[in-house]
Amino acid sequence: MTACAIETAAEDDGAVRPTGFTITANRAYAARLAGVGDTLYAERWTLDGPEPYAVPLPLDQPEDPDAQLVPLADGRVLIGRRVDGHRHTFSLLYPTGPGTGELPLGSVEAVHLTLLPPSPDGICAYAMCVGADTTTIWLVAGGAFGPEQVAEVEGRCAGGVWLDRTGRMLALDRQLDDGPVKAVAVDLERGGEVTPLLQITEESNDRLLMADPDSGLLLIRSDAPSPGHERLGWGVLGSLLPVRFPECLRLDDAAVTPFAVQPGQVLMPETCSVALRIDAAAGSWVGMWCPSERRMRQLAAPPGWVAGAGLWTPEGVLRLPYAADGGTACGLVDLEVPPEPEPVVLEVLAPPERPPGRPSEPRICRPVPLQQAPLADRKAAG
Known part of the structure; x- marks a missing residue:
């Protein structure tokens, strides 16, 4: 998944799940449920033109609040609907002149089914069905004969x-029996x-x-640093270096969730900018952070922000x-990374002269890490 393929929100178990606004992997289109109350309908946004615009895709009947998009x-929108309790149907929606076209694709029987983030190829769409002991992955769009099971994974899975x-390669957060949750890679071309x-x-x-996939940057949530309390960390795919958990990403009174990574930083994970959704009692706002930095910038969200959605x-x-x-007008607000503040130039003072006749004492110089150096307490004399 490239720079934000899906809007996300962290739940109590630490997993990240979709919350309604989805962006394609190539950042050209997005889809969400629009409207209010009993008048919900699918809406497609076009993001790669001179100006973003939204196209409503209503049908004869309103959509249920739990419909997934x-x-x-190619601009079409897959919609998944729950019908008759345990049956999920899938259709492709597309604009046709003044109306909305619908192409039924078939159905899947499952108690719990979740559409996965858009596939990087832009053609296929997948769903995850979680059972008591196994999780199955279904190809629900892009196949030749309707929904097709492509993988079966032991254990209960979440994420995606x-x-x-x-x-081809999909990461899932898997739990076996009552053990801990571990992220695993699933090969869809080898049956899971x-x-x-x-x-x-x-x-x-x-x-x-x-x-x-450009830089190999991974964003991770784990309770390894402090059992019982999950922390946000980062690592590099295929690297032998340990996962790091920056203190600047830990806020005592707010939840921090990544939602977009800057693309195009080939093999340079430290330079990737990451967008973060910050949720607290006062509301939601935006964080910006880069692995090479030791601080997170916090910015106010624009009015009407579709909280947790965005792209770099x-x-x-x-x-x-x-x-x-x-909800009838849409747009994109551009935020650039704020410039670094000007460095503070400290005056270098000459050491005081040693009184005559006093023997010199050996002095051991120990390097002090920059983030620990007491620069703020130094006062210039003179």
């Missing part, structure tokens, strides 16, 4: 992050062959939130979608 790279650009992906300690819950340009501009005027 995934936009495709693409690890490549072809839509599972490979371990994350294990910081044997007892820790280690979940994968986002992955950027390769040049480092964060584009946040917003809806105003009762």
Whole structure:
């Protein structure tokens, strides 16, 4: 999954799940449920033109609040609906002149079914069905004969992050029996062959939130640093270096969730800008952070922001979608990374002269890490 394929929100178990606004992997289209109350309908946003615009896709009957949407790279929108309790139907919606066209694709019988983030190939769409002891992955759009089961994974799975650009390797957060949650890689071309992906300690819950295929940057949530309290960390796919958990991403009174990673930073994970949704009692706002930095910048969200959704340009501009005027108008607000403050130049003072006749004492110089140096307490004399 590249720079924000899906809007997300963290739940009590630490997992990240979709919350309604989905962006294609190529950042050209998005889809959401629009309207209010009993008048909900699918809406497609076009994001790659001179100006963003929304196209409503209503049908004869309003959509249920639990309908799930995934936009495709050709502009069509997959919709999944629950009918008759345990049956889920799938259709493709598309604009046809003044109306909305609908192409039924078939159905899947399942108690719990979740559409996965848009596939990087832009053509296929997948769903995850979680059972008591196994999880199945279904190809629900892009196949030849309707929904098709493509993988079966032992255990109960959540999440869903693409690890490549072809839509073959999928990361899931898996729990076996009552054990800890561990992120695993699932090969969809080999029937769901599972490979371990994350294990910081044997007892820790280690979940994968986002992955950027250009740089290899992984964003992780784990309770390894402090059991019982999950922290946000980062690592690099395929690296032997340990996962790091920056203190600047830990806020005592707010939840911090990544939702977009800057693309185009090939093999340079430390330079990738990451957009973060910050939720607290006062509301939601935006954080910006880069692995090479030791602080997170916090910015006010634009009015009408579709909270938790956005995308980065390769040049480092964060584009946040917003809806105003009762949800009928849409747009994108561009936020650039604020410049670094000017460095403070400290006056270098000469050491005081040693009194005559006093023998010199040996002095041991120990390097002090920059973040620990008491620069703020120094006072210039003179």
